[in-house]
Amino acid sequence: MRREVPGPIHLTSRSRTPGAPPPPQAGATRAQVPQESNRLSNGLKELLWNLDGLERGTLLDMGPASQTTLSFFIERGFRVSSEDILRSWKNFLNEEEARLKQGFASGETLEMTPSARAARFMKENLQYPRSSFDAVLLWDLLDYLEQAVVKQVVASLTELLRPSGVVFAMFHTKKPEGFQRYRVVDSTALQVVPTAVICPAQRVYQNREIQDLFGRYRTMKSFIGRDQLRETLFIK
Amino acid sequence: MWKKEDAKSPAVAENSSAASAFGKSQSFDSSNSFSDSPRAAASIGQGIRIKGEVSGTEDLFVDGFVEGKLNLAADCSLTIGPNGIIKADLVAREIIVRGKVEGKVVARDKLQIGSTGEINGEVQTGRLAIEDGATLRGKVEAGRMETAKTAPAYAGSSAAKTSPQPSSLKAGTAAD
Numbered sequence: 001m002r003r004e005v006p007g008p009i010h011l012t013s014r015s016r017t018p019g020a021p022p023p024p025q026a027g028a029t030r031a032q033v034p035q036e037s038n039r040l041s042n043g044l045k046e047l048l049w050n051l052d053g054l055e056r057g058t059l060l061d062m063g064p065a066s067q068t069t070l071s072f073f074i075e076r077g078f079r080v081s082s083e084d085i086l087r088s089w090k091n092f093l094n095e096e097e098a099r100l101k102q103g104f105a106s107g108e109t110l111e112m113t114p115s116a117r118a119a120r121f122m123k124e125n126l127q128y129p130r131s132s133f134d135a136v137l138l139w140d141l142l143d144y145l146e147q148a149v150v151k152q153v154v155a156s157l158t159e160l161l162r163p164s165g166v167v168f169a170m171f172h173t174k175k176p177e178g179f180q181r182y183r184v185v186d187s188t189a190l191q192v193v194p195t196a197v198i199c200p201a202q203r204v205y206q207n208r209e210i211q212d213l214f215g216r217y218r219t220m221k222s223f224i225g226r227d228q229l230r231e232t233l234f235i236k
Numbered sequence: 237m238w239k240k241e242d243a244k245s246p247a248v249a250e251n252s253s254a255a256s257a258f259g260k261s262q263s264f265d266s267s268n269s270f271s272d273s274p275r276a277a278a279s280i281g282q283g284i285r286i287k288g289e290v291s292g293t294e295d296l297f298v299d300g301f302v303e304g305k306l307n308l309a310a311d312c313s314l315t316i317g318p319n320g321i322i323k324a325d326l327v328a329r330e331i332i333v334r335g336k337v338e339g340k341v342v343a344r345d346k347l348q349i350g351s352t353g354e355i356n357g358e359v360q361t362g363r364l365a366i367e368d369g370a371t372l373r374g375k376v377e378a379g380r381m382e383t384a385k386t387a388p389a390y391a392g393s394s395a396a397k398t399s400p401q402p403s404s405l406k407a408g409t410a411a412d
Contacts, residue, residue, distance in 0.1 A: 065349070065370055065371065067365060067366040070366065070376060071364070074376065074379070079376075079377060080376045081374065082372045082374065083374075084372075084373065088373075
């Protein structure tokens with residue numbers, strides 16, 4: 001008759017949830033890997049309520065291309081355009097650096113004021129005809145862009161939106177420590193996906209500054225969450 | 237007219253199945269996706285550069301540079317490898333992108349964009365699967381794509397009818 005021999009006590013003394021990751025080994029760093037999580041989104045609900053009744057809406061997603069977000073809107077009859085503006089900004093900065101080095105070597109000058117740089121960036125991005133979109137998912141990207149770029153992006157979006165079009169934006173009420181992306185899970189919730197930092201957070205916008213930025217919009221509606229994130233809808 | 241609680245349209249079911257079929261749980265096969273194919277795939281290797289029009293009637297794997305146009309027959313698959321750089325409009329039944337593509341992509345059946353894949357251009361496809369980390373910049377049209385079919389010619393009837401294309405698949409800019 002076989003008898004089960006108990007394992008070493010250090011392996012059996014602590015109960016573990018099935019499927020939970022193994023405990024860290026001695027000497028291992030305790031770096032916590034941020035987990036994906038869902039958050040209820042009143043802003044999303046309000047956005048969808050505003051888009052209700054559109055037969056063939058057009059939407060611009062300015063975050064990274066996400067299967068769930070694209071599918072969510074395509075399934076509801078939207079024509080979706082995707083443009084990861086923050087990734088484009090990062091790539092643009094790298095190209096600018098290379099151009100600067102080349103220009104320095106060849107003696108050419110490149111105007112490096114923030115507004116000139118922003119203008120060069122906008123020449124290559126958000127190039128759509130006027131009044132192309134019924135809705136824009138701007139996420140929290142304005143917090144990560146230089147202020148000169150922010151002004152031009154908002155001005156450009158205002159041109160791209162149709163009358164009564166809606167911008168869904170988010171603003172951190174405190175400077176964010178990490179960096180996260182968002183996906184639409186369903187009509188009431190967003191999935192928050194912590195990712196590697198693409199660009200560091202530039203600033204925290206106060207309510208008055210946000211109102212000034214979107215001064216050409218007729219309505220602004222904000223929802224403040226417990227996670228230091230303010231969701232705001234701007235209706236043109 | 238879309239209502240929040242409306243039942244899903246047939247295109248929805250199509251897309252839902254696509255999402256589940258190529259969802260996160262089933263990650264892309266990192267090996268050549270044609271390994272199970274009964275036909276051997278033709279290949280354009282990493283060191284090869286082609287400028288002009290490429291067309292064919294068999295599956296194709298591209299890991300090199302192609303500039304111009306790439307058009308495969310209705311039942312053929314096209315895979316862009318991680319080293320592939322394409323500056324061309326692509327047409328095939330199924331397209332898998334793990335490299336860089338600049339141009340219009342028309343995948344009649346499905347389009348898969350791997351985590352290393354980058355598409356800069358308009359996309360038209362029956363079903364779409366995007367892996368985390370993929371880059372997509374452009375307009376996306378996803379839904380059933382019907383190819384033109386020739387109806388059998390009956391006596392007294394018009395000879396051939398072209399099945400109508402859904403409005404969602406009309407080419408154009410984001411503004412149309």
